[in-house]
Amino acid sequence: MKRYRNGEIWDFEHQMPVALGASDVILGLDGGTTSTVCICMPVIPFSDPLPDRPHVLARAVAGCSNHNSVGEAAARETLEQVMAEALMKSGSNRSAVRAVCLAVSGVNHPTDQQRILDWLRDIFPSHVGLYVQNDAVAALASGTMGKLHGCVLIAGTGTIAYGFTEDGREARAAGAGPVLGDWGSGYGIAAQALTAVIKAHDGRGSDTTLTSSILRTLHLSSPDELIGWTYADPSWARIAALVPVVVSCAEVGDEVANKILYDSVEELASSVKAVVQRLDLCGEDGKGSFPLVMVGGVLEANKRWDIGKEVVKCIIKDYPGAVAIRPKVEPAVGAALLAWNFFMKESLRGCFKS
Amino acid sequence: MKRYRNGEIWDFEHQMPVALGASDVILGLDGGTTSTVCICMPVIPFSDPLPDRPHVLARAVAGCSNHNSVGEAAARETLEQVMAEALMKSGSNRSAVRAVCLAVSGVNHPTDQQRILDWLRDIFPSHVGLYVQNDAVAALASGTMGKLHGCVLIAGTGTIAYGFTEDGREARAAGAGPVLGDWGSGYGIAAQALTAVIKAHDGRGSDTTLTSSILRTLHLSSPDELIGWTYADPSWARIAALVPVVVSCAEVGDEVANKILYDSVEELASSVKAVVQRLDLCGEDGKGSFPLVMVGGVLEANKRWDIGKEVVKCIIKDYPGAVAIRPKVEPAVGAALLAWNFFMKESLRGCFKS
Incomplete structure (x- = not known):
């Protein structure tokens, strides 16, 4: 522009x-x-x-x-x-x-x-x-x-859960940035994958296919070079762009990648649950229905390892009235x-x- | 200058x-x-x-x-x-x-x-x-x-473990910066404390005395304001400066603060163990003696909750020959x-x- x-x-x-x-x-x-x-x-x-x-x-x-x-x-x-x-x-x-x-x-x-x-x-x-x-x-x-009712979960580069009751009360969870622990976000998933590569390299963690996949994607030859790579440009979006690599590794059964994705599902679901509970979105019996709007690259249902679907499953266990909506x-x-x-x-x- | x-x-x-x-x-x-x-x-x-x-x-x-x-x-x-x-x-x-x-x-x-x-x-x-x-x-x-032998653990704003054998082989662990998971560092401890405050505030985590202690230290009135505070100046040292607040909260029995410090002890010890193992610093029987130099604000022994002492205890369980040295x-x-x-x-x- x-x-x-x-x-x-x-x-x-x-x-x-x-x-x-x-x-x-x-x-x-x-x-x-x-x-x-x-x-x-x-x-x-x-x-x-x-x-x-x-x-x-x-x-x-x-x-x-x-x-x-x-x-x-x-x-x-x-x-x-x-x-x-x-x-x-x-x-x-x-x-x-x-x-x-x-x-x-x-x-x-x-x-x-x-x-x-x-x-x-x-x-x-x-x-x-x-x-x-x-x-x-x-x-x-x-x-x-256009109606302000229900809860939205956004998980792209960052993540936030935001909810409204029909009478105008509101609550949010997460959305505070990477320093303040938005670990379910695209940035969070990718940063944990990069950490896993470093830990496998220096002997603190298990070997993982993330190492070869991430190095190949970034055209680097050694995990040591990741340090310079992350410093070179601190933009979160650049790091979050590695999420598809993590998903691919998880899909072929890499345990480290799978753990990272399951942890992220837990984190994302916990943001929504915190909002639903604070606003009593599911009524007194815990079974009331409310819209759960799912937005952002991390939640997109175009993979075998479907993070969005896993998050919804995890929320529905506690709040069966959640009606997942992917906006048109x-x-x-x-x-x-x-x-x-x-x-x-x-x-x-x-x-x-x- | x-x-x-x-x-x-x-x-x-x-x-x-x-x-x-x-x-x-x-x-x-x-x-x-x-x-x-x-x-x-x-x-x-x-x-x-x-x-x-x-x-x-x-x-x-x-x-x-x-x-x-x-x-x-x-x-x-x-x-x-x-x-x-x-x-x-x-x-x-x-x-x-x-x-x-x-x-x-x-x-x-x-x-x-x-x-x-x-x-x-x-x-x-x-x-x-x-x-x-x-x-x-x-x-x-x-x-x-001046002798290059043994392992040093530094934990200040950042953290790294670095070791040398007497015949000149070397290895390091951690020291890759916050994006790449140096969670035992001063920055790591403080970032996790800030995250705990946000999680307690939005309903994802337990209440903790970290909330009032950190807000008082930073002259803020609500956890929401932490978001602007962390964005305002991304320097790691500014965030790491909150470590004494976390230690004080742990000392008076706050469970969230204690968990953060114990996790950091595990992380720091695991860096040293990775180096010791890769270099075989403790010999074939695992009992050989080697200098373990401890440096940096996080490890200083001036508190009831002594992070440095806990790290050494954790390392000695696996490698009894580690001789902790605080440089003069x-x-x-x-x-x-x-x-x-x-x-x-x-x-x-x-x-x-x-």
Whole structure:
């Protein structure tokens, strides 16, 4: 994405007439650790139910927008650019926007939320509904089509479990980054595999096929070289990219790789269980039904060793009412549906007041 | 330490006359993850045994010189500056230097060693004996007074076990950094304590006094704020500084803190055992005696919960011939003794040849 000088981002609004018949729009933004996606969709009449396959006018993609990783200024620029691009591509502009939901990773505290809301307020007119959430919330909404109820488990480079009750209580588990023990994540799985290679090499651990598989993948000749490799670029995504290698080794029966994957299943399931228990999502008898939205590369069901399926099995043992959902739309669409849901509720509340 | 332009580092050699009666010197340098120490000592006659309490002419201290952490150029500048400062303080200069041993962390591979040797060669005249080692080797030498035999366990911010047989074979375990599982290190202990606080907070783990103790120490009000705290500055030393808090909690009986410390004891002992086994340090009957040098803040015996003592107990169960040594001199002195030992051996070999 090209670099803009201050203000330039929105220049297209003066240069391009809004398309004939263009109507009001919603923006939904999903900002994860590795990329940021913004989609623009038409508003949905208040009288209509939220659609199963919402119509997307335009989609724009940018890099990481986690302020913890790239800093406040760079995060803000990325977010602003990707929103401008989505509007421009859909032949629309800010005057047509009714509601925006920014669902970004790194929003862990009300102060994070407020800081982002403050600068969003400077960008959009005052009547626009603005909402800021953790990116996990958009992922949940992508599985429940905009409804905040149930629990989402995300396991990609990082991992988090996030849940909501129908009356608006919320809870989360994990999602604190690698230093703080997100061991079920893609990063966690790969870091443990790398550790196993080092331990096998220096005599602390058992031999494992992970050694030859990982060295071959990284074009290295000795486990010693892994030290320089990990230091050379500390990006978590680069390390997490080794997950398929771990899964392949586990599939051919490597015990070390299998233990790493089973440990990760336990960790991921324990995050969900902690959220379900704190929110009483399964009711008093422990058998109530709730949506369990499963998102992220680690949980994808395209392998013989299916981490996602194992996690669900492990959760259902304790909470048989969990209904696993793999979303049919992407999280950015979830964010847009969420924005519209929030905006409708606020508008209706406003109507009753006046 | 002030910044120098290219070459300026050695300007003092032209400006300051060498002290009357000044004689030849050795430089020993210990470059760890958090600081770099260089000492300058007078040469020891070949006929004398290496002294128990060597005379140190001058000592200089600088920041991190691990090329993996700060980059090649900054590491080199730090190393050059700290050597110049030690020489200047001792009223000496490069023409008086006979041997130099740079023992720096981050030297994990012969290519690292060669790169540092190459630029050292540019700094010192060709007759000077130059030696580059991993910093663990200097720590071993500080316990054995310059003799390369036995095993050293370092556990400070990071951890490594490094051993040598009398006939020159060597082996190491751990020392690969936090991504690659140095869980017994100060960083490892503290990261696990922080993880325990997060897990207690989000419902995945048991309550622990670590929560209130760590939050109080860091002036934070909620475990959520730990996420921002760890992202704000990824330095391992900053995280490792929490070890005393973990030890205090363990001392008053906190089960979570005790488990973390016992796990760390197991990890540290397993590094030493791996080295001892690979080198057969305890002979064929497994009862042979060897020096076990213990170095670093985590192993210091100044607490009721004595991690170092527990590690030794754990090692002695398997290898009763381990003789624990806590060095009386610092690793930089070990590096200087090592330089002199290497230099003497090379000189004697030269004599026999000619």
